[in-house]
Amino acid sequence: MFPEQLKVPLGKWVNQFVDWLVINYGAAFEAFADSLLTLLVALEQVLRGAPWWLVLIAIAAITWHASKNWKLVLGLVIAMFIIGMLGLWDKAMQTLALMIVATSLSVVIGIPVGIAMAMSNRLRAIMLPILDTMQTMPSFVYLIPALMLFGLGKVPAILATVIYAAPPVIRLTDLGIRLVDPEVLEASRSFGASRKQILFGVQLPLALPNIMAGINQTTMMSISMVVIASMIGARGLGEQVLMGIQRLDVGAGMEAGIAIVLLAVVFDRIGQAYGKRSQRTPNTGDAQ
């Protein structure tokens, strides 16, 4: 038996810290939560309010824009159609809204952090273990502080999702920038490029395929997390899975599971198509 007096009351400290946060900054958290919620609700209303065929057309258009491949367009439209046939259309739209907001937030936070990590070895040394922790910590664990700070509902679900899903885009932004050929950077400097010109004109465009891969992974991870987040009151497909578990209703769980997989496939394929396109754009109109 390990001696009792050597036990460090870490759990107590963390609880005290979270309490302190809630007492002192509760108002600030609430204001932040409100603005996030407004955004999410608006998006959810649009997606759930739109006729199902309009959503299908939008997905087809995005897929076509990304891949220029009509087989893929057809496949993804069918996948979405099946979700509707399973009777889970409305729940899928709720999940989609959560996922879009969480992914956007992850990318908006992740890319600048990744850039900063690529610029500073010291920051990188600090961030790497933090990112490892964020990814390996069982995701249920940070549902708790999110819950305490923001209460039940969609906002803590989004924040927990961001924590879980942001690391890939951060890592791959950092990696992509670091992989840019040093000779190309030297050439840029030799022609008088400033740091800003190097970042936006050379490093980011060349890191783009990696960044796109990071965004794709982040999207996938946010889908899986959004499902888990149903445990703290996020609505959507996860809710259905949770219900299946609670009632031992295998069929309902199965239906929801299939819908989640299909949704993931749709977003993975769209993300990959954009990633492939970003590697080089010689013959498309938007290549300057």
Add this chain to the structure above:
Amino acid sequence: MTEKIVVKDLYKVFGERPDQAMQMINDGIDKDEIFDRTGQTVGVCGANFTVHEGEIFVVMGLSGSGKSTLVRLLNRLIEPTSGQVLYDGVDIAAMSDEELRALRRSDMAMVFQSFALMPHLSVIDNAAFGLELAGVDEAERHERALAALDQVGLKAHANSYPDELSGGMQQRVGLARALANDPAVMLMDEAFSALDPLIRTEMQDELLTLQREHKRTIIFISHDLDEAMRIGDRIAIMQGGIVVQVGSPEEILNNPANDYVKSFFRGVDVSTILSAKDIAVKRQVTVIEREGVGLKTAINRLNKEDREFGYVVGDKIDFHGVISIDSLDEAIKAGKTKLSEAFLPDVEPISGDTQVSDLIGTVAHAPCGVPVIGENGKYLGVIKKANLLATLDREGDGING
């Protein structure tokens, strides 16, 4: 000649504490010992040289001799540890970041061994890269980039991407990128070393053609002696971070500063580097053709010097012809009086710019040493079989000795 770039006491130490290494250099400790004791590398050690406006200045040395570091000190891609780089009299080492960027954008362009093109930009955008950084608007920069691509013969590929081009073509894009800025100085870091030999020669010729049109100041880094000899107006040779010799190709070939410099020339075909004027010797008997110098005077002179042949020149040392004791005798017997009537008919002078490789046949078949003439027919000396063989052998120390 105007001094374009003057390098004064330039040092570069790579390491944590350059001041410590600089102190040791001042104490006369050599760089190997500095590395052993402090772990710091002396990249360039006390470089001093001047590059004139409009010349191709080649910096040559083996890998690790500091030549690539040296060229990067000139545009401060690497910060000098101490010393000055004067560009038109202004010290680059003391410039602010702003001034330095302006200099790199307008005055100094660089061409890299690995081409270093932007893979995400089309050929024309690559060529316009420097102009874009300088804030030139799109219409103008595309026009200027296209003109630069035209100069290197790649106008037709303006919309290709670098990975669709061969190595030689990629380096032409690199060259066009540098030319588009219309720089006064071009720094070329082993620019042609990654190309195969045939393409390399082609690019060298192209560079020389460009150079004839616009006299730019070019600093060219190379490890290839043939290349250096071919394109360099002057050559600096580096060994272990030290500039050991600066001079014209012939000067270096004729008077190598040390064994390291000499070792470069082993295996080099000197006959393609030296020309007739470099190996002509002025120790033959010359007879100046003027009033009062007749056939008798000439024959006396040859007999007195114990020579069989004599070279007749005018009062401005312009070459007139070759005489021999036999031809003089015959002319006297025939009752002739003028020197010109005793000239050997089958000895033609050769131009001083003829490459040694092209005159071997002439020298081998001539009955006497072949006279060499320069501009306006000026007599430069004679090439005999013996000094031609000595040149081709290259084991003798110097050719004129």
